[in-house]
Structure formats: structure tokens, C-alpha cells
Amino acid sequence: MLKIIRYSALALLLVIGGIWGHAWFSRAPGQGVGAVFAQRLASVFGQQLPVPSAGGGLQLPPGISLGGPFSLVRQDGLAVTERDYAGQFLLVYFGFTYCPDVCPTELGRIADVIDALGPAGARVTPILITIDPQRDTPAAMADYVSRFHPRMQGLTGTPEQIRAVASRYRVYFARGQNQDTTHYVMDHSSFVYLVGPDGQVQSLFRPETSVEEMARGTAAMLRRLTSS
Numbered sequence: 001m002l003k004i005i006r007y008s009a010l011a012l013l014l015v016i017g018g019i020w021g022h023a024w025f026s027r028a029p030g031q032g033v034g035a036v037f038a039q040r041l042a043s044v045f046g047q048q049l050p051v052p053s054a055g056g057g058l059q060l061p062p063g064i065s066l067g068g069p070f071s072l073v074r075q076d077g078l079a080v081t082e083r084d085y086a087g088q089f090l091l092v093y094f095g096f097t098y099c100p101d102v103c104p105t106e107l108g109r110i111a112d113v114i115d116a117l118g119p120a121g122a123r124v125t126p127i128l129i130t131i132d133p134q135r136d137t138p139a140a141m142a143d144y145v146s147r148f149h150p151r152m153q154g155l156t157g158t159p160e161q162i163r164a165v166a167s168r169y170r171v172y173f174a175r176g177q178n179q180d181t182t183h184y185v186m187d188h189s190s191f192v193y194l195v196g197p198d199g200q201v202q203s204l205f206r207p208e209t210s211v212e213e214m215a216r217g218t219a220a221m222l223r224r225l226t227s228s
């Protein structure tokens, strides 16, 4: 438990630090780093930040919707769209296989959430969508996601397809600066999206959310959307 808290805190620091670092390098001359940092954070959710809810996740403000149509390529090479996931519950994370620390931590926690849900976990599909399609081929994704959970899917696509899906989920990502063409890291926002059977994001979890809280929030949504 302490370990989870420590890793979550570390992950949060890394994400905030990454966005701060990106703001520092990318700001215009004379522009304050704080202002750019606020813009970067806001770019993740537009101008309206979601509000915390009792279920451990963040509810989207009224009028804000995330998710929807996409066209991507699964780790087995098959083309997929949102229609292939209609009626399913998803835990979606955006990251990349070369990520040194944040992505593996979050994907490990998503796998723990699926297992913590017990039998209900079988109704939730964990998905990694890459924001680094240049290096993350279907084969690379297949190898990577299999390390976390046997049912985890890895989706990649053309740079245009990735930009399109990232924009629907308001995911911030950018290539780090001053690095060569093959050895580079990606800056990216780090949220776990809980997607309902209609393909829309129902709530999202911040990087510091514990496995227990995420499992509780996911179970609550399974109950709510299944009984209604």
C-alpha cells in the first residue's frame, strides 16, 4: 500500500514535472513559465477542469464530452474503430512503449484494477493507445501490452489517426526537444479514462488515484450503467 502511494506520488510528480519542464522549454521569450504551465494543464481539459466525485474518479463538467469515434490498428494488425468496442467497458490510457517510468506504472495499476474487480473485471477491457506511432508498431505494442495483462490491447495507427483520437480525449502529447531521431522521449498527460458502453468517457482518474479507488469507481459505473 505504501509502495503504491509512493509510486503514485512519484508518477504525479513526474507528470507535473514533465509538463512544467515542457512549459519551461517551449515558452516564448519574456513569457512566464507559470502562465504557460497553466495553459498546458488547461489544454488537457480545455478551459474547464473536471470536478472530483465520490467514486474516486473525476466527473466531466456538464457539456464536456470526451471519447467517441476513432480509427486505429490493434496489436494483431487488425483495423478497429469505436464500433468494435460498442457495449464494452474500457479503461484507456495514452502512452508509449519507450516510456521510462510513468506509463509502466500506470499500466501496471490498470492491470491491478482489472484483477481487483474480480469476476466483474472480465467485462472491462484495458487498452493502451500509443502517442508514439513512429516507434510503436503493432508488433511492438503486442509485446509490450502482454507484459501487463493478458487481455490488455495496444492500439496504434498513422500519426493522423493518433492525433485524431488524442484530440477526442484531449490528451496532451509532444516530442521532447533536443533529442535525435530514434532516441527521444514523449511528454504526455497521464490520465486513466473510464469509457462506457456508448464509447463516451464516464470519468477519469488522476495519476495519484489508488488501485482501490479506481476499482471502486469502475465497479460503481458498472453497476450504474448495467442496471439502468
Ligand code: NI
Binding pocket: 095, 096, 099, 100, 101, 102, 103, 104, 188
Ligand atoms: Ni509515459
